[in-house]
Amino acid sequence: MVKIGFILGSGLVDCLDSILDEGSIVSNGRGSNKFGEFLAYKTGRFNGIEVVLFPRHGDLNGQPIRSPSELVRTRGYEANVWELYSQGVDQVYAFSAVGVLDDSVSLADQHSFIVPNDYLRGFAASQHSFGPDAMNVHTPMGEPFNSKLRQRALDAIRDVPCEGRDGGLYIYNGGDTFESSSEIQALIILTSTFCGDRLVGMTTVPELLLCQQMKMPFAAVCSNVNYAQGVSDMVVSHEQTHKVMEVVKIDIAKIVRKILEGY
Numbered sequence: 001m002v003k004i005g006f007i008l009g010s011g012l013v014d015c016l017d018s019i020l021d022e023g024s025i026v027s028n029g030r031g032s033n034k035f036g037e038f039l040a041y042k043t044g045r046f047n048g049i050e051v052v053l054f055p056r057h058g059d060l061n062g063q064p065i066r067s068p069s070e071l072v073r074t075r076g077y078e079a080n081v082w083e084l085y086s087q088g089v090d091q092v093y094a095f096s097a098v099g100v101l102d103d104s105v106s107l108a109d110q111h112s113f114i115v116p117n118d119y120l121r122g123f124a125a126s127q128h129s130f131g132p133d134a135m136n137v138h139t140p141m142g143e144p145f146n147s148k149l150r151q152r153a154l155d156a157i158r159d160v161p162c163e164g165r166d167g168g169l170y171i172y173n174g175g176d177t178f179e180s181s182s183e184i185q186a187l188i189i190l191t192s193t194f195c196g197d198r199l200v201g202m203t204t205v206p207e208l209l210l211c212q213q214m215k216m217p218f219a220a221v222c223s224n225v226n227y228a229q230g231v232s233d234m235v236v237s238h239e240q241t242h243k244v245m246e247v248v249k250i251d252i253a254k255i256v257r258k259i260l261e262g263y
Helices: 012-019 068-073 076-086 147-159 181-190 205-213 238-261
Strands: 003-008 026-028 031-033 036-038 041-046 049-055 091-100 112-115 118-121 163-166 168-172 197-201 218-227
Touching: 003 012, 003 076, 003 238, 012 041, 012 049, 012 238, 031 076, 036 076, 049 076, 068 076, 076 205, 091 147, 091 205, 091 238, 112 147, 118 205, 147 163, 147 218, 147 238, 168 205, 168 218, 181 197, 197 218, 205 218, 218 238
Parallel strands: 003 049, 003 091, 091 218, 112 163, 118 168, 168 197
Antiparallel strands: 026 041, 031 036, 041 049, 091 197, 112 218
């Protein structure tokens, strides 16, 4: 039987456990493995499907317990994905907040989500590997995001119904700061020939690379929370991210349910 893992942003684990079968939820405490520490997570079932709800960096008073840069420094990404692998997870969906390089893309609080099909390591990108513990260290990236999982995610988004934008380039810039206007302008020029949405984010790509090393199919669902610095007059800030994500939690819970119903 398939076991599905969901890697979730701040505050999403607790708002999603209500979709799991009553009496099936198990709270797993904070722990560690050979790569580092992971935060408390929940497991359960949905119509017989085994589900893992896993926090990327947790939430404490509106701030991440472990910021993107802290996850890199402590090998938290490796610890997180290794724990999912150790729990027997077969497939992984990651939800994350992003900015976009094109102001024609709706914000997520307008019920719009992006399912990227490619990635680019940009400024301050970090390196991630399980080394000799990987099932495949030198993984091919002809299809970085699994096409079957991507289609399941798109079908789920559209069934909610929300706008599901098919394809996009996720540009991974690390963290913890947002990009400068000059960085964004350089990225706009660099990716000018790409056909599709262009996203900037501080997470997701490390998870993608590590899941690929362990042969776990991976797809991402991205919530556009802002237009990147200099693209519009919008103030790019953590507060803006938090404001939009508070609104879209309901949509994300529905999307997760629809993904599971698709199995």
